[in-house]
Amino acid sequence: MQHELIIRTRLLEELAVRCAESPAVALLGARQVGKTTLARMFVEGREDVAWFDLETVSGRERLRAMPEKVLASLRGLVVIDEIQRMPELFALLRPLCDRPDVPARFLLLGSASPDLVRGVSESLAGRIQFLPVPGLGLDEVGADQMDRLWIRGGFPPAFLARSAGAAGRWQDGFVQTFLERDIPQLGIRVPAAALRRFWMLAAHYHGQVLNVSELARGLDVAPRTARHYLDILAGAFVLRQLPPWHANLGKRQVKSPKLYLRDSGILHHFLGVAGLEGLLAHPRLGASWEGFALEQVLARLGDREAFFWATQRGAEVDLVVFRGGRPLGFEFKATEAPRLTPSMRVALDDLGLAHLWVLHPGRGDPYPLHDRVTACPLARWTPATAP
Ligand SMILES: Nc1ncnc2c1ncn2[C@@H]1O[C@H](COP(=O)(O)OP(=O)(O)OP(=O)(O)O)[C@@H](O)[C@H]1O
Ligand SMILES: [Mg+2]
DSSP states (O other): OOOOOOOOOHHHHHHHHHHHOOOOOEEEEOTSHHHHHHHHHHHTTTOOOTEEESSSSHHHHHHHHHHHHHHOOOEEEEESSSSGOOOOHHHHHHHHHHTTTEEEEEEEEEOTTTTTTTTHHHHHTTTEEEEEOSOOOOOOOOHHHHHHHHHOOOOOHHOSSSSSSHHHHHHHHHHHHIIIIIIHHHHHOOOOOHHHHHHHHHTTTTTOOOOHHHHHHHTSOOOOHHHHHHHHHHHHHEEEEEEEEEOOHHHHHHHOOOOEEOOOOHHHHTTTHHHHHHTTTTOOOOOHHHHHHHHHHHHHHHHHHHHEEETTTTTTTEEEEETTTEEEEEEEESSSSOOOOOHHHHHHHHHHHHEEEEEEESSSEEEEEEETTEEEEGOOOOOOOOO
């Protein structure tokens, strides 16, 4: 596919910082999100680069016979793409990362989280920095492209496709390849048709508190199986489980995570949403906006300390992110002119939010709803705006 290249400046800068700090950095993200392209941009112009593509037979052969020796002999920057194809390399890298003179640094690219690939988290704990690669962000494509990014999602081939039809066909192929090739390649044995049905069902529960038994009943599988499917799709970065925050209150709070499809384009694909008009008239408009805006905020703030909060009595905040120990709140409202709600007041007080952002798809300037609440177009929000 021929198209313009979007320069992902923020990720490239972050990658440079991480590589300078740590002997091993892993770029992790969903299939097709742009990891290899990013790494190519990063090494462009450098001469001390050794590149192993484990997707190819020759790439695997180069490391099969004596991987310790080969890796130990390298100098400069060593890129290993598709690391999930040979997870045993992680254990071999460990002593190489401990060498005091740091003769080589390693940049690993993969599309499965360490939890999904056995042995990885243990073998490199503390030695490797993980840098998540999300789909394209609003700051990368420009505010004027927001509707397109929201509808088609952040996979570059879908976002950049010539037509909505072409984007849909790409998504269809992506889902099929993911189920029939990528998951089996991880050594995971699940029927592709069952996993597809689970994924589609998850789309219908997008933005809702997870109820595993209900999902399992819907598919006529055991709850344990449903959980396994959840772990697979989350570990491959296509689903997100947002954990609940338990504040130390006398109130009954929701204790299950919330479920999201991470890419809004794949969500719309499964829901059969066609175009902006279809989306604006769709009953899941609010949930779609919530998931889209949530991913945009988490791409900028990181998702390590990210939660939602809800009480049994109905007060809630879509997202709470701790920054420097202080809780910031986010509400995502698919309306042009959001207002302060009783639920927001409760959250401000109960959680002691430093600030609450109400992010909406409209235009115009941010405006205050309260001394600690600001309504702001998503396209105008940046982490720097946070007080
Ligand atoms: N920044 C970008 N601008 C334009 N197109 C991009 C960009 N990044 C990736 N693409 C396109 O998206 C597709 C997937 O990119 P790439 O191969 O880099 O992803 P990946 O994450 O390495 O995928 P995989 O996990 O399948 O190896 C390619 O067609 C690529 O040209
Ligand atoms: Mg790749």
